[in-house]
Amino acid sequence: MSLFAGCSGEKKQEVVKIGFLAPLTGGNAALGIGLKNSAQLAVDTANASGKYPYKFELVAADDGGDPSAAVAAANKLIADKSIVAVAGHFNSGCALATAPVFHKNGCALVVASAIHPDITEKGYKEITRVMTHLNVQNEYAGERAAKEWGVKTLCLINDRTDYGKTNAEQFAWAAVKNVATVLFEDGIAVG
Numbered sequence: 001m002s003l004f005a006g007c008s009g010e011k012k013q014e015v016v017k018i019g020f021l022a023p024l025t026g027g028n029a030a031l032g033i034g035l036k037n038s039a040q041l042a043v044d045t046a047n048a049s050g051k052y053p054y055k056f057e058l059v060a061a062d063d064g065g066d067p068s069a070a071v072a073a074a075n076k077l078i079a080d081k082s083i084v085a086v087a088g089h090f091n092s093g094c095a096l097a098t099a100p101v102f103h104k105n106g107c108a109l110v111v112a113s114a115i116h117p118d119i120t121e122k123g124y125k126e127i128t129r130v131m132t133h134l135n136v137q138n139e140y141a142g143e144r145a146a147k148e149w150g151v152k153t154l155c156l157i158n159d160r161t162d163y164g165k166t167n168a169e170q171f172a173w174a175a176v177k178n179v180a181t182v183l184f185e186d187g188i189a190v191g
Helices: 029-049 067-079 091-106 134-148 163-177
Strands: 014-022 053-064 083-088 108-111 127-129 153-158 183-188
Touching: 014 029, 014 067, 029 053, 053 067, 067 083, 067 091, 091 108, 091 127, 108 153, 134 163, 153 163, 163 183
Parallel strands: 014 053, 014 083, 083 108, 108 127, 153 183
Antiparallel strands: none
């Protein structure tokens, strides 16, 4: 579809909108804003390259790191029919909550950094991920720490969330399997 500007007869460049979801407020806002700025930089770089016959536009929405806010933000982006796909989610809880919404509406979601394995487990064709899930990451990290770096004793501190505890447990399991010992494990509150 071509868009034309007023009576001038000049052809206006088509705009391709890409949605973006991340925690732009809340406890993970610094990370979410960093992700958004990175996405904006990619859009700006693509637009400046002159390689594309259209202009990209990023449409950001705040999921607040909260699953219910994420569903509301996803529905808002999906309602804008000019958005061709959505990227984002830092938090697995948000991605888990919105994956069925994107699937139901036939809208592509590229999960940027959420690592829970269940995000892609249902095989929704609209959902893909950039980063592998936590099981793979933690097994690799625990094995590497014990085997390649020679770590024999560990003290683990997590953030007391399901995310933090699961990562610590899986990392420890892989390290112990490779002859390391856990001396101490504790958690701290987020923030």
